Amino acid sequence: MKSRWWMLIVLGAYGAGWFGGRQNSATAAQGGQEAALQAASSAAAGKPTRDSSRKQWGMKLSERAPDDIVAMAKEIPRKDLGPSIEAWFDSYGIGGLDSETVTKAWSLIDAWVVEDFESAWAWANNIQQPASREFVIKAIAGSLSGSDPAKAFECLVSNGDFISSFNDDRLVTLIMNLSKESLAQGPEKLVEFWKKIPSATERVNSFVNVTLEPPPGTDFRALQAAMDRELGKKMERPINPGGVMAAWAKVDRDAAVEYVFARAAAGEEIRDQWSEVRSTIEKQHGSAAASEWAMGMLRELPEGERGSFFIGAQYQNMPGAFFDLLRSGGGSEEETATYLRETLQAGIDQGRPWGISTLLSSMPVEERIDHVKTLRGPKAFEAVRDNAAS
Template sequence: MKPGRIIIIFTTGLLAGWGLYGLAGPVRPVIAEPSTKADRTPIAKPTAKEDPRWSAFREKSRKADWGQMNAMLKEVVPGDRMAALEALAARPGLKGIGTVAIHLMEKITREWAAEDLDGAWAAAQKCQNEELREVMMGAILEQLAKTDPERALEMESTQVFSNNGIKSNLITMLQESKLRSGAADYIESIKRFPAVRTSSGSDEEFAGDFDFKLAADAVTALQKANDGNGPSSFPVNFMSEWAKKDPHAAFGWWAANPSLPFGDVNKVLEGFENHSPGSSTAWLVEKFQDPAMPREKLIAEWVDIDIDDLMPKVNTIAAALPDAQVADAFLHDVFVAKSEGVVEASAFALTGMSSPEARLAALRAMAAKYKSVDENVEMGEVTDEQLQAWGITREQAEKAIAK
């Protein structure tokens, strides 16, 4: 995950609605009373009395690139961390100091928290600069969440931030950690918090005995009950890891259910290939001929990859189908799904068809699909040479897409 995972995820009053996440027990670090708006002092310009060393450090950070950040980090010894942070923040607003400096502040704070959590937390709470205080707290909580997400959530729940909202993605980190504990723990964690619009997570590790079907059913039920909302994020490798373990079960679930967030059929095929290298193409050829398959869904998701990656796969499968009629039907569906209303976008599928009549039928089907939802249909930059190779005239093509 990229540096600075600290993001604003939820809005006013959410913590109160969760009852402080249902957590019990005292917070282990010393918790200072949150300051009021009257107490809060905005980040200010450096004063004339500032230590020249830190003035120079701040100016260096303004010109630093990513490659210089670690060298600057080494200049800050443990006893100087707060002075370095205050120097970096001593400008009119954090937005003025640059991305490198922001990440340098986060790194300094995370190192501090890794060595002395209570000391770093106490220093953050005492910090009078509101923006710096929140950067420090976010970095500390993120560092702690790597080893103890429950405690990080507990600590976060005690804080009053400037926007009265949550400043980190600790809930996501907690839910991701439960994947390594098992499906039951993961399900408990996603039910524990309000359903939200699910964002793409990262590749995650799963417990050896993780019950993918149980988790998939739970996420689907959560989305159904909450108008499509679900966990705060979802691992992008869920379906591929399931298919790596049991490809037929993963595909069967995919075929019978709404797609999981970021879990289309290409993830199933990725896992299938890892499970049985070299066999996914033949398996897919079989599925494209199975009348029980949700063909439209299968093709729509399968073609949703880069065109340069898709073309050789389409050609391979078309060549493996039993006859020209079956291959034309396959290419017809690929053309319509990939075109998005522009002939040029999936012209390669027309090229592979066996006759001008099959191509004109595909053009008419594309026009019918996209015009039914009031979307434009156009030729794009299809050349006369292409049309001639297809055995149709421009007039015939334009008439077909006009219907």
């Protein structure tokens, strides 16, 4: 009761008129595990029943040493090679493929692709089990990434939305190199390239960032604006472009910061952009200097824009980072209280009021009440009612 009574006081106050008016190859096993999780039930998914010889080949694949696995591509009859690999995957069941097995599978598929791409590709596209099909298609793309990057990319994006993470360094390098080629042709070409990469489904549990390296003379504003406009949020794809804001901050910090703050003032999310800019300054001048610089920037912003900045950078979801930024930047108690209230108000105005819960949760009841009493607008009552910290 005591932990909630302050909220009742606040809500009652509304009725009284208080208120006037929201990884590298070391992790390859994870990708392999995801590809094999459902493989044990592949027969139930519509795959033809495998005869005993294919199961036997699958057992031999499991037992064969890594340095001898390539020979199996020639030993197994071509018509049985694909189903035998699937039988091999099936034998791991719920436990998934370990890193050694993933590496063996890549080597075996590499050998097949070199020998006969067409039959390997035909088999890959006929695999009924979705996770296994994606694993094999990625492996084929990895096989081609060095010899025929364009064809490798075409294979990679052919299967629709991804259900597993990018854990093959060959694919990351492929995307990085093709991004560089696209960027050399201008911002729109880069965006056009990245839009071809399918989205990540909710099953994807880790994401890879590719650091872009804009060449001299790049129009950073046009490039970042095109990416923000066309590519959506980070983690929309299992692999994402980054590094533009960091590169921009090195060339023209003021312009980069102005771009970030303008987006925040317009109600846009800026977490990734702001993180790159601040990280660049930290690397150049140290953490303390970066915090002092950030605090100086905030002091120069108009009242309404400060709250929008904290909401856009998603500090309302990170109370520790919020208060640490103000404290390490030399903010006074009065400034901290002011910026907190501006952030709560901006959250209500933008329909993102959960800072009422997160940012106030560690405060004494009396302080919480003091802060929420300052909130205004027709949505304030509902926001406090639904998000009040206990």
